[in-house]
Amino acid sequence: MNADELAFLPLSEQAGRIGRGELSPVELTECYLERIARCDDSLKAFITVLADDALAAASEAEAEILAGGRRSPLHGIPFAVKDQILIEGVRVTGGSRILADHVADRDATVVARLKEAGAVLLGTLNTHEFHMGPTRDFPFGTPRNPWNLERTPGGSSSGSAAAVAAGLCSFSLGGDTSGSIRGPAAYCGVVGLKATWSRVSRDGVFPLAWSFDCVGPLARSALDAALVLQALAGRDPMDPTSSGESVPDYAAALTDDLDGVRVGVVEEMMTEPYTGTEARDAVEAALEVLRSLGATVRPVRLPLMDDSKYAISPLVLLEASGHHRPKLLESYHEYDYNTRIRLMVGAALPSGVAAQAERARVAVTRQVLEALEEVDVLVGAAASGGAPALARGEPITSKEEATFVLFGTGAVAGHHSRVFSLAGVPALSVPCGFDADGLPLGLHVAGRYFDETAVLRVAHAYGKANTWSRNRPPLAVR
Amino acid sequence: MRDLTVEQVERILAAQGYDVPADDLVEITARLNAQLEGAAVLDRITTDETESWYALFPFGCGDER
Numbered sequence: 157m158n159a160d161e162l163a164f165l166p167l168s169e170q171a172g173r174i175g176r177g178e179l180s181p182v183e184l185t186e187c188y189l190e191r192i193a194r195c196d197d198s199l200k201a202f203i204t205v206l207a208d209d210a211l212a213a214a215s216e217a218e219a220e221i222l223a224g225g226r227r228s229p230l231h232g233i234p235f236a237v238k239d240q241i242l243i244e245g246v247r248v249t250g251g252s253r254i255l256a257d258h259v260a261d262r263d264a265t266v267v268a269r270l271k272e273a274g275a276v277l278l279g280t281l282n283t284h285e286f287h288m289g290p291t292r293d294f295p296f297g298t299p300r301n302p303w304n305l306e307r308t309p310g311g312s313s314s315g316s317a318a319a320v321a322a323g324l325c326s327f328s329l330g331g332d333t334s335g336s337i338r339g340p341a342a343y344c345g346v347v348g349l350k351a352t353w354s355r356v357s358r359d360g361v362f363p364l365a366w367s368f369d370c371v372g373p374l375a376r377s378a379l380d381a382a383l384v385l386q387a388l389a390g391r392d393p394m395d396p397t398s399s400g401e402s403v404p405d406y407a408a409a410l411t412d413d414l415d416g417v418r419v420g421v422v423e424e425m426m427t428e429p430y431t432g433t434e435a436r437d438a439v440e441a442a443l444e445v446l447r448s449l450g451a452t453v454r455p456v457r458l459p460l461m462d463d464s465k466y467a468i469s470p471l472v473l474l475e476a477s478g479h480h481r482p483k484l485l486e487s488y489h490e491y492d493y494n495t496r497i498r499l500m501v502g503a504a505l506p507s508g509v510a511a512q513a514e515r516a517r518v519a520v521t522r523q524v525l526e527a528l529e530e531v532d533v534l535v536g537a538a539a540s541g542g543a544p545a546l547a548r549g550e551p552i553t554s555k556e557e558a559t560f561v562l563f564g565t566g567a568v569a570g571h572h573s574r575v576f577s578l579a580g581v582p583a584l585s586v587p588c589g590f591d592a593d594g595l596p597l598g599l600h601v602a603g604r605y606f607d608e609t610a611v612l613r614v615a616h617a618y619g620k621a622n623t624w625s626r627n628r629p630p631l632a633v634r
Numbered sequence: 635m636r637d638l639t640v641e642q643v644e645r646i647l648a649a650q651g652y653d654v655p656a657d658d659l660v661e662i663t664a665r666l667n668a669q670l671e672g673a674a675v676l677d678r679i680t681t682d683e684t685e686s687w688y689a690l691f692p693f694g695c696g697d698e699r
Contacts, residue, residue: 466675500662504646512676552661558668
């Protein structure tokens with residue numbers, strides 16, 4: 157197996173080879189560092205590459221494993237994290253020029269847990285400024301989609317998705333407030349999981365909107381995502397909002413069949429204008445696969461899905477503007493234009509809107525939970541179609557333009573994911589095909605609170621029954 | 635719902651200590667008015683029985699189970 161093939165192996169297979177002594181963590185780390193050097197100039201997935209630290213950690217892992225001290229399936233596996241997550245002694249910027257020289261003095265809990273599991277940290281990954289998006293001028297270069305460099309990788313976990321898709325790391329961490337893991341995962345053709353809100357510690361992670369924010373894995377398979385979630389999940393005394401709910405063995409619950417699994421297809425995730433023909437056809441084909449694997453499939457309605465945008469938008473803006481107030485007062489002009497405009501809208505929103513939005517959030521959540529009483533998982537398209545073209549977003553001058561962008565068909569990007577963010581339930585995107593331009597399409601799967609297992613089980617069985625994840629983007633085979 | 639003017643938005647933000655340039659205020663006002671118009675939908679979604687219970691309620695945050 158050559159180095160490029162090695163780079164695209166699922167981490168579960170890499171881990172198997174490391175465990176059997178067939179693969180060296182140092183060799184794997186060198187493979188990724190070489191690929192980053194070769195590919196990332198055009199991709200801009202990374203902000204900071206920790207080559208020396210990664211090689212030192214890989215050597216240490218190799219020695220420990222050879223001495224019989226393998227800590228976990230992640231031992232010796234190279235990963236990278238969204239530049240939102242603190243790493244001791246490393247520049248962590250939030251994708252902002254305001255924090256261009258900010259060096260973290262401690263590890264975020266998720267980083268500490270992955271280091272404890274023996275994983276090898278390669279660096280930090282590009283993101284929209286303070287995870288808000290869309291950023292107009294990226295201070296560390298515009299992240300691009302490895303399937304087509306003129307297309308967006310999605311945001312705000314842009315680099316997290318692009319790096320996994322391009323074979324620049326075994327897995328990555330992203331952050332998801334209203335779809336920022338699942339959207340990029342769909343656009344880049346990888347698996348991206350947002351667990352139940354509170355399942356994974358947010359300690360040491362720059363917030364966007366605390367009551368929605370989730371940290372989660374992006375990986376090349378559902379099994380890989382399960383292995384990473386295993387290391388991340390569980391109560392953290394450093395994060396008072398982290399849940400003490402017991403953590404199951406996610407990987408052990410994955411099966412190749414879906415016997416007895418009840419799947420609800422959300423009609424509102426399958427129709428125009430939010431879901432194009434190619435995305436709908438890809439999901440319809442995926443449903444046939446799910447049926448063939450033993451699942452029962454039935455239609456489900458979420459009538460408030462479209463209206464959910466009116467609730468989540470003010471809530472995210474209000475929480476974000478509150479968090480950023482000290483920096484806004486000090487450094488307003490150093491924020492990206494798009495970021496500061498949105499934060500000011502949050503600052504000016506009347507409290508009456510916030511109160512109504514919170515109430516609407518409950519109404520939307522109830523609808524999602526009621527739908528999940530009848531089925532085990534909800535599925536639909538993960539996005540309207542393949543990744544759209546890169547765009548800076550021109551300034552808006554009228555309410556009509558703003559309405560189109562926020563609530564009209566211009567708001568397509570978050571349609572498929574925000575309803576599950578409002579509810580706080582686990583959800584993921586798994587590749588389910590390609591559009592006519594050769595861009596990946598995603599299947600969205602959501603489940604009940606703390607039932608990540610059901611979500612991962614559906615994605616795992618489906619992923620094993622197709623070859624979508626084996627395709628490689630053109631940039632990766634140059 | 636009545637739209638806010640650029641001047642009104644400037645005063646709301648100035649009252650909070652923000653000195654926002656005129657160029658930015660145009661888009662902020664446009665977006666804010668769109669948000670206020672969109673908020674009318676929230677009245678339709680909610681009912682008198684919809685309580686905005688605390689967001690952490692179902693998650694068992696802090697519990698050791």
